[in-house]
Amino acid sequence: MLTLHSFQKSYGDRPILTIPDWQLPPGIHWLKGPNGAGKTTLFRSIAGLLPHEGTSQLNGLDSRRDAVAYRLRINYAEAEPTFPPLLTAHEIIRWVADAKQAPARQADELIATFDIASYMHTPVSTYSSGMLKKTSLIVAFLGKPDLILLDEPLVTLDVTATQTVARLIESTHRQSVSFLLSSHQAMETAQLPIDSVWEIWGGRLSSLSA
Numbered sequence: 001m002l003t004l005h006s007f008q009k010s011y012g013d014r015p016i017l018t019i020p021d022w023q024l025p026p027g028i029h030w031l032k033g034p035n036g037a038g039k040t041t042l043f044r045s046i047a048g049l050l051p052h053e054g055t056s057q058l059n060g061l062d063s064r065r066d067a068v069a070y071r072l073r074i075n076y077a078e079a080e081p082t083f084p085p086l087l088t089a090h091e092i093i094r095w096v097a098d099a100k101q102a103p104a105r106q107a108d109e110l111i112a113t114f115d116i117a118s119y120m121h122t123p124v125s126t127y128s129s130g131m132l133k134k135t136s137l138i139v140a141f142l143g144k145p146d147l148i149l150l151d152e153p154l155v156t157l158d159v160t161a162t163q164t165v166a167r168l169i170e171s172t173h174r175q176s177v178s179f180l181l182s183s184h185q186a187m188e189t190a191q192l193p194i195d196s197v198w199e200i201w202g203g204r205l206s207s208l209s210a
């Protein structure tokens with residue numbers, strides 16, 4: 001479903017990642033790698049937010065040739081989300097729901113799932129890191145994506161919210177949505193069924209699955 005071909009990413013003249021060919025099948029996948037390995041760089045490249053060499057295709061849609069359709073099918077939550085400080089979570093969620101052509105009531109259901117109603121009308125500049133994280137996770141589930149990229153989704157979340165994310169990933173996956181997650185924490189914490197494990201090391205991507 002996600003296919004990278006002749007992928008290369010450098011910052012200036014410093015090469016970060018080289019991936020000759022990669023096919024990521026449908027499922028829930030875990031991307032590992034030490035600090036600075038290139039996980040965020042890969043996520044941002046796949047999400048269409050960073051220029052790179054080579055191609056990225058999602059179910060036949062090319063990130064450059066079919067840029068709008070591709071971006072409607074791929075969602076991304078950053079490890080350390082930032083938003084315009086004066087906007088409220090409610091404004092951000094409504095805006096993204098509209099841009100992502102989200103089904104009616106989807107935003108309201110996610111707001112209830114993450115229990116953010118009590119503060120969603122105050123500016124995000126007043127939020128704790130966990131409140132920001134919940135807002136970014138809600139945004140990442142909006143629309144009708146085929147693939148959701150979650151960079152460190154469990155960081156700063158309390159035990160209840162960690163379980164909420166895990167159950168939401170499972171139920172969303174049952175609706176044929178795939179996930180690529182990075183986490184320095186063991187995924188066992190969230191008791192998530194993982195289909196494959198990948199590692200970035202020395203600028204290369206390799207499978208750690210059997």
Ligand SMILES: Nc1ncnc2c1ncn2[C@@H]1O[C@H](COP(=O)(O)OP(=O)(O)OP(=O)(O)O)[C@@H](O)[C@H]1O
Pocket residue numbers: 011016033034035036037038039040041042079
């Ligand atoms: N905008 C940038 N300009 C130059 N170098 C960058 C930039 N962003 C990241 N890098 C470098 O690219 C490498 C990969 O960074 P990246 O953030 O992708 O790693 P990561 O695997 O997500 O790390 P972590 O686990 O610490 O979040 C690092 O050496 C980093 O210094």
